[in-house]
Amino acid sequence: MTSKTxxxxxxxxxxxxxxxxxLPCCIGDHRLPLGNVQKNSITEIWNSDPYKExxxxxxxxxxxxxxxxxxxxxxxEVNSFRQSVNKDYAExxxxxxxxxxxxxxxxxxxxxxxxxxxxxCNFKCRSCSSTYSxxxxxxxxxxxxxxSVFIFAGGNNNDLLYEQIKPYISEVKEIxxxxxxxxxxxxxxxxxxxxxxxxxxxxxxxxxTNLSSLTFKNISVIxxxxxxxxxxxxxxxxxxxxxxxYIREGTEWKTIIDNINTVKTNCxxxxxxxxxxxxxxxxxxxxxxxxxxxxxxxxxxxxxSFYNLIHPNFYSFDIFDTETKTEIIKKLSERNYNNSIxxxxxNVIRHLESSTSNDELRRQFKDQTNHYDSIRNKQFTxxxxxLKDFYENIL
Numbered sequence: 001m002t003s004k005t006x007x008x009x010x011x012x013x014x015x016x017x018x019x020x021x022x023l024p025c026c027i028g029d030h031r032l033p034l035g036n037v038q039k040n041s042i043t044e045i046w047n048s049d050p051y052k053e054x055x056x057x058x059x060x061x062x063x064x065x066x067x068x069x070x071x072x073x074x075x076x077e078v079n080s081f082r083q084s085v086n087k088d089y090a091e092x093x094x095x096x097x098x099x100x101x102x103x104x105x106x107x108x109x110x111x112x113x114x115x116x117x118x119x120x121c122n123f124k125c126r127s128c129s130s131t132y133s134x135x136x137x138x139x140x141x142x143x144x145x146x147x148s149v150f151i152f153a154g155g156n157n158n159d160l161l162y163e164q165i166k167p168y169i170s171e172v173k174e175i176x177x178x179x180x181x182x183x184x185x186x187x188x189x190x191x192x193x194x195x196x197x198x199x200x201x202x203x204x205x206x207x208x209t210n211l212s213s214l215t216f217k218n219i220s221v222i223x224x225x226x227x228x229x230x231x232x233x234x235x236x237x238x239x240x241x242x243x244x245x246y247i248r249e250g251t252e253w254k255t256i257i258d259n260i261n262t263v264k265t266n267c268x269x270x271x272x273x274x275x276x277x278x279x280x281x282x283x284x285x286x287x288x289x290x291x292x293x294x295x296x297x298x299x300x301x302x303x304x305s306f307y308n309l310i311h312p313n314f315y316s317f318d319i320f321d322t323e324t325k326t327e328i329i330k331k332l333s334e335r336n337y338n339n340s341i342x343x344x345x346x347n348v349i350r351h352l353e354s355s356t357s358n359d360e361l362r363r364q365f366k367d368q369t370n371h372y373d374s375i376r377n378k379q380f381t382x383x384x385x386x387l388k389d390f391y392e393n394i395l
Contacts, residue, residue: 003061004074007082010055011095012111014042014165018119018151018180019131024054026114026178027069027081027310034066038155042164043108052103059099069310076354078308078347085112110168114176117158117188119151121181123210123250125236126372127277127315132180135250139375158187170198178208183221192224206232208275210248211259225267233263234275234305239282240292246383247281249376260298273303278348279315280365284328284386286348287335301337306344308351314364317355321362324390325352366394 009025016022021033022045034054035045045051050066057064063071070080095109121133130137130147137147154161169175175191182188195201205228214221225231237256238247245251263270274293278286286306293299309316317325329352332345369380369391381388 003058005061005063005067005071006058006086006096007067007070008086008089008092008096009082009112010051010058011099011105012089012092012109013085013114014046014108014110014112014168015114016116016153016161017131018116018153020153020155024064024066025081025085026176028066029068032066037153037161037164042161046108047104054103055096055099055105056103059096072310073308076350078350108168110171111173112176113165113168113172113174114178115153115161115165115187116179117153117161117182117185119180120184121179121210122184122212123181123248124376125248126246126281127279127309127312129312134180143375162187162190166194169194170200172203174204174206176206176208181210181212182207183209183211183213184216186216189216189219189221189224192228196224196227201228202230203228204230204232206234208234208236210251211235211256211263212250212252214259214262222262222266225270229269231267231269232271232273234273235260236277237274237293238276238279239285239289243282243285243289243383246378246380247279257298271303272299273305274299275305275307277309278306278351279309280317280319280387281315281384283317283348283352284331284384286332286345290337290341290345302340304341304344306348308348312368314361314368316361317352318358319362319365320352320355321357321390324387325355325357328352362394366391 013025015025016037017030020036020038021030022035022037023030023033032050034050035048037045054064054066067082070082073080074083089111092111098105100106116132119130119132119134119137121135124133124135124139128136130140131151134149137149140147141149152158169191177188179185195203236248237244241253244253260272263272276282282289290304293304294301320328329349332349337345373380381391
């Protein structure tokens, strides 16, 4: 199982979007769902024709059309999600031997669960959309669009979907909570309470969260986390101060800092990290942001992760002209860091080097930025003065 296309996820992982679409993973091609939990049961989807075809392609060493993001990363010599999960779940490679000749599996052996239960979120991050944020949907509707504000993976609510998943929770090794904003979702708390009830509190629970709130309907997530031994909390931060508040609209920077310190004080056993989406907005000041996190002792160097933005592509590195891209690469290359930070920044540099300047995407970037600046009473060049010349020269 060491081919350059094989991924263990289609044998151990169940992922569903807030709209109910099931994908191979969180970075799978959203245009190519494997099924929808609002139309079929999870066991029916598990052996759907697209799922079976994917398994057979991977076993044959063929690239899967649903998995282009990983292949793009690997082609740019950047470690992909596929490579990471293969390393983390190598012990389950033998599950692939149970694949029937048509690509089906007789038994679901879920080890990794990732369901985005709803789009409920109090933020409107620039790289997001109404599919993952109810706040985005509300804003879009004020602009004359007609979108459902609240989307639930299970349909009208998540109760039936939760009952389908519940029997597998005792065997799952890891549950990943993301969103929307997972700390504002009722099913997140139902799952934690169920894990406590069945005495499965050594399970790995992992989060991507904006960490804007530590209470939900008078429930303290801090008090629940105290009962679990293996909590990994990745805070979604792309920059600091007013830059963070611009990129992830809804951020109150002081509140985020206070909540980080609350977690450290009350749950010192939690693995606390930061997940940063690196885009056209923040790549130029990535060294300064990294310095801020380290100098203020918010996170350890080993817990800082960078993820190169792919969608929406008008915020990607492809918007930069050659001169601007060269300047950014030079700046990222010159700063001295320890090996863990340097390797992550080198991944960003490789993505920059493999990007292709695109005039149309550049114009889309400016159009989109101007549009949301006007709605949100922001001004790009005030927040990102280092990109003012580049921005004003976009025709």
